[in-house]
Amino acid sequence: MTDRKNSDKKPDSQIIVIFGGRGDLSMRKIVPALFTLWTQGLMPARFAVLATGRSSIDNETYRAEVSSAISSVTKQKNSDLTGEFIRSFYYTALDPADIGDYKPLAMLLEQMREELGIPGNTLFYLSVPPGLYDDIPHNLALCGLNSESDGWKRMIIEKPFGHDYQSAVSLNKLLLENWNESQIYRIDHYLGKETVQNILVTRFSNGIFEPLWNRNYVHHVEITSSESLGVEKRGSYYEETGALRDMVQNHLLHLVGFIAMEPPSSIDSTSIRNELVKVFESLRPISQEDAAKVTIRGQYTGSHVKGELISGYREEEGVDPASMTETFAAMKFYIDNWRWGGVPFYVRTGKRLPTRVTEAVIHFKPTPHYLFSGKSGCEGCNQLIIRIQPDEGILLKFGMKIPGAGFNVRNVNMDFHYSDLADGRIPEAYERLIYDCMNGDSTLYTRSDAVLAAWKFLDPVIQAWKNDHSIPVYGYPAGTWGPETADDLIEEPELTWRYPCKNLADDGIYCEL
Ligand code: BG6
Numbered sequence: 001m002t003d004r005k006n007s008d009k010k011p012d013s014q015i016i017v018i019f020g021g022r023g024d025l026s027m028r029k030i031v032p033a034l035f036t037l038w039t040q041g042l043m044p045a046r047f048a049v050l051a052t053g054r055s056s057i058d059n060e061t062y063r064a065e066v067s068s069a070i071s072s073v074t075k076q077k078n079s080d081l082t083g084e085f086i087r088s089f090y091y092t093a094l095d096p097a098d099i100g101d102y103k104p105l106a107m108l109l110e111q112m113r114e115e116l117g118i119p120g121n122t123l124f125y126l127s128v129p130p131g132l133y134d135d136i137p138h139n140l141a142l143c144g145l146n147s148e149s150d151g152w153k154r155m156i157i158e159k160p161f162g163h164d165y166q167s168a169v170s171l172n173k174l175l176l177e178n179w180n181e182s183q184i185y186r187i188d189h190y191l192g193k194e195t196v197q198n199i200l201v202t203r204f205s206n207g208i209f210e211p212l213w214n215r216n217y218v219h220h221v222e223i224t225s226s227e228s229l230g231v232e233k234r235g236s237y238y239e240e241t242g243a244l245r246d247m248v249q250n251h252l253l254h255l256v257g258f259i260a261m262e263p264p265s266s267i268d269s270t271s272i273r274n275e276l277v278k279v280f281e282s283l284r285p286i287s288q289e290d291a292a293k294v295t296i297r298g299q300y301t302g303s304h305v306k307g308e309l310i311s312g313y314r315e316e317e318g319v320d321p322a323s324m325t326e327t328f329a330a331m332k333f334y335i336d337n338w339r340w341g342g343v344p345f346y347v348r349t350g351k352r353l354p355t356r357v358t359e360a361v362i363h364f365k366p367t368p369h370y371l372f373s374g375k376s377g378c379e380g381c382n383q384l385i386i387r388i389q390p391d392e393g394i395l396l397k398f399g400m401k402i403p404g405a406g407f408n409v410r411n412v413n414m415d416f417h418y419s420d421l422a423d424g425r426i427p428e429a430y431e432r433l434i435y436d437c438m439n440g441d442s443t444l445y446t447r448s449d450a451v452l453a454a455w456k457f458l459d460p461v462i463q464a465w466k467n468d469h470s471i472p473v474y475g476y477p478a479g480t481w482g483p484e485t486a487d488d489l490i491e492e493p494e495l496t497w498r499y500p501c502k503n504l505a506d507d508g509i510y511c512e513l
Contacts, residue, residue, distance in 0.1 A: 008041075008042060009439065010041075010042070010043075010044055010045060011042075011043070011044045011435070011438035011439045012044060012119070012121050012151075012152070012438070012439075013044045013045055013046035013047060013117075013118050013119060013121065014044055014047055014118065014119075014121035014122060014123055014151075014438065015047065015048050015049075015050055015109060015112060015113065015118055015121070015122050015123075016034070016047065016048070016049045016050070016122075016123045016125060016438075017049075017050045017051075017052065017105075017109070017122060017123070017124045017125065018030060018049065018050070018051045018052065018125045018127055019052050019094075019096055019124065019125065019126050019127060019128045019132070019136055020052075020053065020126070020127035020128040021051020021052055021053050021062070021091065021127070022051065022053040022055065022062070022065065023053075023127055023128070025127045025158065026051070026069075026127050027065070027066075027069040028069070028073065029189075029428070029430045030125065030127060030430060030434070031066050031069050031070060031073075032069065032070055032073040032074055032428070032430075033428055033430035033431040033434050034049065034434065035070050035074065035082070035085055036074070036427070036428070036431050037431055037434065037435055038085055039081060042435055043438075044438065046116060046117060046118050047088060047118065048088050048089075048090060048112055048116055048118060049088055049089045049090065050090045050091070050092060050108070050109065050112065051089065051090070051091050051092075052091070052092055052093070052094040052096070052105070053091070053093065053094070054093065054094070054095055055093060056093040057091060057093075058091065059089070059090050059091050061091075062089060062090075062091035063086040063087070063089050066086050066089050067082050067083070067086050070082050070085070070086075090112065092104075092105065092108055096128060096132045096135055096136050096139070097132065097135045097139075099139050099142060099143075102139045102140065102142065102143040102145070103143055105143070105145070106143045106144065106145055109122065109145070119150065119151045120148075120149075120150030120151030120152075120153075121151035121152050121153075122145070122151065122152075122153050122154075123154045123155075123156065123437060123438060124136070124140060124145075124153070124154070124155045124156070125155075125156045126155065126156065126157050126158060127158060128158075129237075130158075130160055130161075130163075133157055133161075133171060133175075134171060134174050134175075137155060137174075137175050137178060137179055138174065138177075138178065140155075140178075141177075141178030141179070146178050146179055146183070148183075152183075152440065153183055154183050154184075154185060154437055154440070155179060155183055155184055155185065156185045156187055156433075156434075156437055157184065157185065157186050157187065158187055159186070159187065159188055159250050160241065160245055160246070160249070160250070161186050161446070161451050162451070162455060163240070163245070164455055164459055164462055165452065165455035165456050165459045168451055168452055168455045169452060172448045172451075172452070176448075181447070181448060182442070184448075185437045185442060185445040186445055186446040186447075186448070186451060187433055187445060187446075188250045188251060188254055188445075188446050189251075189429040189430060189433065190250070190251040190254050190255065190388075190429070191254055191429075191433070191444040191445070191446070192428075192429030192430060192431075192432040192433035192444055193388060193389070193429045194392070194418070194426050194427060194432075195386070195387065195388045195389065195392045195393075195418070195426075196254070196255065196258060196388060197444070198386075198394075199255070199258040199259060199360070199386060200258060200272075202386070202394065203259075203263075204263050209384075210263070212364065213339075213362075214339045214340070215338075215339065215340055215341055215342055215343050216365075217364055217365055218340075218343050218362055218363065218364060218365065219343070219363045219364060219365045219366075219381065220343060220344045220345070220346060220363050220490075220491075221256075221259060221260075221343065221344075221345045221346070221360065221361070221362055221363070222345075222346045222347075222360070222361040222363065222497060222498060223252055223255050223256065223259075223345070223346070223347045223348075223359070223360045223361075224347075224348050224349070224357065224358065224359055224361075224497065224498070224500070225247055225251065225252060225348075225349040225357075225358040225388075226348075226349065226350055226353035226354070226355060226356065226357055226358075226481075226500075227349075227350070227351050227352070227353060227356050228352065228353060228354065228355055228356050228479075229351060229352070229356070230300065230310070230311070230313065230316060230327075230351050230352045230478070231313065231316050231319070231327070231351060233317065233318075234318075235316045235317050235318025235319040236318035236319075237318075238318075238319070238325065238327075239318065239319055239320060239323060239325050241325075242297075242325045242326045242327070242329070243297075243326050243327055243328055243329040243349050243350060243351070244297075244326060244329045244458060244461065244462065244465070245458075245462070247329070247349040248329055248331070248347060248349060248458065249454050249455060249458050250446070250454065251349075252347045252349060253280065253454045253457075254276070254446075255347075255358075255360055255388070256279065256335075256345060256347065257275075257276040257279045257280060257450075258276075259360055259362070259386075260279045260335055260339070260340055260345075261275040261276055261278070261279050262275050262278065262339065263275075267443075268443065269441065269442050269443035272443055273442075273443070273447045273450065276447075276450055277447065277449050277450045277453055278337075279335060279337075280450055280453035280454055280457065281453050282335050282336050282337045282340075283333060283334075283335055283336075283453075283457045284333060284334040284335070284336045285457065285460065286331075286333060286457070286460055286461055287460055288460045288461075288463055288464040288467075288468070289464075291460060291461045291464035291465065291468070291471065292464065292468065292470070292471045294331055294332045294333065294489065295329070295330065295331040295332075295461055295464075295465075295471075296328075296329070296330040296331070296474065296482075296483055296485060296486045296488075296489060297326035297328065297329055297465060297471070297472075297473050297474070298326060298327065298328035298329075298350065298473065298474040298475065298476045298482050298483040298486075299312075299313050299314070299323070299324075299325065299326060299327050299328065299473050299474070299475055299476070300312060300313050300327050300328070300350075300351060300352040300475075300476055300477070300478045301313070301314075301475040301476065301477055301478065302315060302477075302478065303477035303478040303479055303480075304479075305478055305479035306479075310352065310478040310479065311478075312475075312478070313325070313327050313351075313352075324473050326465070326473060327350060327351045327352065328348070328349070328350035328351070328353075328474075328476060328482040328483065328486075329348065329349055329350070330346070330347065330348035330349075330482065330486040330489055331346070331347055331348075331461070331489070332344055332345070332346050332489045332490075333345055333457075344490075344491060346489060346490060346497070348482065348486060348497065350476075350481075350482045352478040352479065353479075353480070353481055353482060354479055354480065354481060355500065356389070356390060357387070357389070357390065357500045358387075358388035358389050359385055359386060359387045359388060359498075359500060360385075360386045360388070361383055361384070361385050361386075361498050362383065362384040362385075362386075363381060363382075363383055364381055364382040364383065364384070365381065366381050371407070372399075372407045372408070372409045373407070373408070380399060380409070380411050382396070382397060382398050382399075383395075383396070383397040383498075384396050384397075385397070385498075391417060391419070392417070392418040392419070392426055393415065393416045393417040393418050393419075394415075394416045395413055395414070395415045395416070396413070396414040396415075397411050397412070397413055397414075398411065398412065398414070399411055399412075400412045432444065433445070481497070481499060
């Protein structure tokens with residue numbers, strides 16, 4: 001992993017072309033990330049951003065939109081800085097599916113390069129609906145915009161990459177007809193999160209964890225990513241996706257990969273990505289028949305949360321009133337290798353749960369013989385909780401003697417919060433990822449074999465959920481932790497999922513409730 005402090009380098013001069021330049025992702029994430037990089041001196045010496053979209057607006061109108069996007073995200077009000085930054089933005093109307101629009105794009109890029117003194121290096125950012133992931137790369141190539149004769153060409157593709165294993169194979173094949181793997185940057189913004197990268201640093205820079213990080217000492221691993229928001233304005237996208245494709249196939253499996261991978265031989269892109277793929281390829285296949293036993297799906301229903309009436313998923317805009325799409329997914333699986341043989345991994349994610357929290361919990365085995373009273377089995381076992389967000393940090397739970405007579409034990413916390421660091425600003429995932437792509441570092445981007453292996457693992461579940469109507473879609477009231485039956489996935493009757501925020505004093509975690 002590159003250490004930003006030690007490796008801050010200015011990327012090559014380049015033009016960044018954003019397809020979907022007026023879209024939500026561009027305005028909420030991409031543009032503010034570029035602005036922050038620029039204020040930190042991490043943008044190229046010479047650069048321009050050319051945004052494209054279907055509507056016809058001029059550069060000045062677009063710049064005004066960029067300026068207000070920056071003010072609303074960074075709270076920077078029309079400052080001189082923003083004024084200077086937006087002068088690097090340009091806009092051109094383009095229908096991504098119409099090949100006729102690409103010749104003018106190529107000519108415009110040529111003209112901008114000449115006028116601004118920027119070489120042919122170009123980063124194409126596809127911030128568009130997945131239906132356009134085949135058209136745009138193909139049309140760019142037909143106009144020679146993939147050619148590296150005058151400078152590098154890179155392409156960032158947002159998730160979801162494919163809809164299932166077969167569609168991901170086809171999309172990959174299509175891309176590789178005109179682009180090299182090294183030009184394709186498949187984004188999973190979780191890999192850009194500091195705390196996700198910190199999993200590797202925690203594991204591989206501390207001698208104390210690695211000896212315990214295996215089947216001999218770990219009882220089970222639990223990963224939760226919960227959101228308090230619903231599907232907002234993305235109902236029609238979500239109808240086609242659901243929680244399994246939206247969160248598990250990418251973000252949560254990547255967390256599993258970082259927690260479970262073997263130490264890479266070095267911290268370069270190939271070594272890390274090789275280890276990640278090995279984890280995905282070792283996931284024990286789940287048959288369609290077993291899907292009913294090891295997975296749970298749910299959908300939020302209307303309810304009152306903090307006195308406010310929250311609509312159910314089926315009442316959301318763009319959602320079929322009889323929809324079977326899951327807004328909650330939980331599953332149990334195994335990684336069949338020497339390190340993890342027999343250790344269950346549990347993952348769950350959902351919308352409209354009580355709070356927004358993403359965390360990974362390593363549950364350690366109990367001591368072989370317990371000397372003190374008041375504890376049995378894994379109750380009160382050591383836990384290492386890696387808080388990905390929002391209260392980023394690491395918490396270790398262990399037993400301590402309660403002062404006084406006897407040997408009474410109580411679980412206490414050793415807690416580290418990123419916010420305690422003097423310069424505790426945690427960069428946004430998109431800042432890191434865009435910076436890396438501008439520099440040609442693909443370490444935190446997903447390689448095709450990893451994407452395919454993740455789809456291959458989940459495909460039988462997707463098929464079972466689609467075809468087997470005996471697998472229930474449990475309703476759960478908005479503001480609760482999903483279907484109660486999700487607890488049954490956890491093998492031992494006395495164990496449940498960890499419910500962050502249930503016991504505030506114990507958790508020391510930021511909670512919305
Ligand atoms: C996106 C999903 O990839 O991740 C969204 O499409 C989800 O549905 C989001 O809300 C969660 O990201 P974060 O960074 O807020 O955890």
